[in-house]
Amino acid sequence: MMMNNKSLRLLLQRQRQRSLSSSSSSSVSDESSSKEAIFHPTETENVKRGAIGGTMTTFDLGNGSEVVHLPRFLPRDRAWDWFHYMDKHIPWSRPTLTIYGRPLLQPRDSCYIASEGLPQLSYSGHKPHAYSWDDFPPLKDILHEVHRALPGSRFNSLVLNRYKGGNDYVSWHSDEETAYGLTPEIASVTFGCEREFLLKKKPSRKARGPRDETTRKRLRTSTSKDDQLSFTLKHGSLLVMRGYTQRDWLHSVPKRARAMSTRINLTFRCILQ
Numbered sequence: 001m002m003m004n005n006k007s008l009r010l011l012l013q014r015q016r017q018r019s020l021s022s023s024s025s026s027s028v029s030d031e032s033s034s035k036e037a038i039f040h041p042t043e044t045e046n047v048k049r050g051a052i053g054g055t056m057t058t059f060d061l062g063n064g065s066e067v068v069h070l071p072r073f074l075p076r077d078r079a080w081d082w083f084h085y086m087d088k089h090i091p092w093s094r095p096t097l098t099i100y101g102r103p104l105l106q107p108r109d110s111c112y113i114a115s116e117g118l119p120q121l122s123y124s125g126h127k128p129h130a131y132s133w134d135d136f137p138p139l140k141d142i143l144h145e146v147h148r149a150l151p152g153s154r155f156n157s158l159v160l161n162r163y164k165g166g167n168d169y170v171s172w173h174s175d176e177e178t179a180y181g182l183t184p185e186i187a188s189v190t191f192g193c194e195r196e197f198l199l200k201k202k203p204s205r206k207a208r209g210p211r212d213e214t215t216r217k218r219l220r221t222s223t224s225k226d227d228q229l230s231f232t233l234k235h236g237s238l239l240v241m242r243g244y245t246q247r248d249w250l251h252s253v254p255k256r257a258r259a260m261s262t263r264i265n266l267t268f269r270c271i272l273q
């Protein structure tokens with residue numbers, strides 16, 4: 001279904017209203033501030049949940065890609081307890097990555113947890129040490145909550161990121177790793193300072209074909225703000241990327257001058273064996 005920007009805007013407004021009217025409490029808002037975007041959402045499905053969890057909204061991005069947003073996944077106070085635990089006890093590090101052949105200090109702290117016997121994770125020339133779930137029991141509790149919210153899903157590894165202020169960020173990328181399979185599910189839980197999470201469609205395969213570096217750079221940066229989908233990820237929220245989202249879409253958490261305090265984000269993944 002092709003849509004022009006006006007009908008897309010209207011559709012997103014209607015989705016927003018439907019989501020608000022089905023919320024269990026009038027103070028619950030759907031924080032997913034969707035902008036005009038190049039994707040074609042066809043359906044929004046709202047699932048009412050029990051005592052915790054609030055409203056779950058599914059965004060169909062088209063062509064088998066899907067994002068699920070659950071703004072009130074974790075109770076506030078419990079999420080703050082977990083934030084303080086992780087801020088203090090996780091062995092954070094800031095490795096030097098290799099980006100387009102050049103060394104770059106990773107613009108955020110990170111740590112990696114994985115179940116035993118899984119293949120080594122490697123990204124941007126960096127092979128993080130895999131800590132054990134048993135070293136950090138509260139992470140197992142958070143994993144349990146994620147599994148409870150997403151029946152049928154299974155995660156066995158976790159990337160933790162700590163953004164110590166608005167200058168810390170993650171640039172446009174996708175987590176498209178062979179080890180995760182073709183349609184990985186990635187569950188992202190946010191603690192502390194809220195930050196904007198952006199999605200934009202990857203350039204078409206044709207546009208990604210062999211080109212000189214200057215043309216590739218121009219194509220990489222050519223997408224305008226209107227082509228992006230934006231979610232404000234609040235303290236205690238859950239966002240899930242599913243289907244072909246890693247193959248077809250890029251995501252990022254850009255720098256934000258207004259973000260004064262620390263944000264911790266957990267992305268649960270499943271490495272296939």
Ligand SMILES: O=C(O)CCC(=O)C(=O)O
Nearest residue numbers: 159161170175253265267
């Ligand atoms: O911090 C976030 O919300 C996203 C982190 C992320 O994209 C990643 O770890 O791959």
Ligand SMILES: [Fe+2]
Nearest residue numbers: 173174175251
């Ligand atoms: Fe990512």
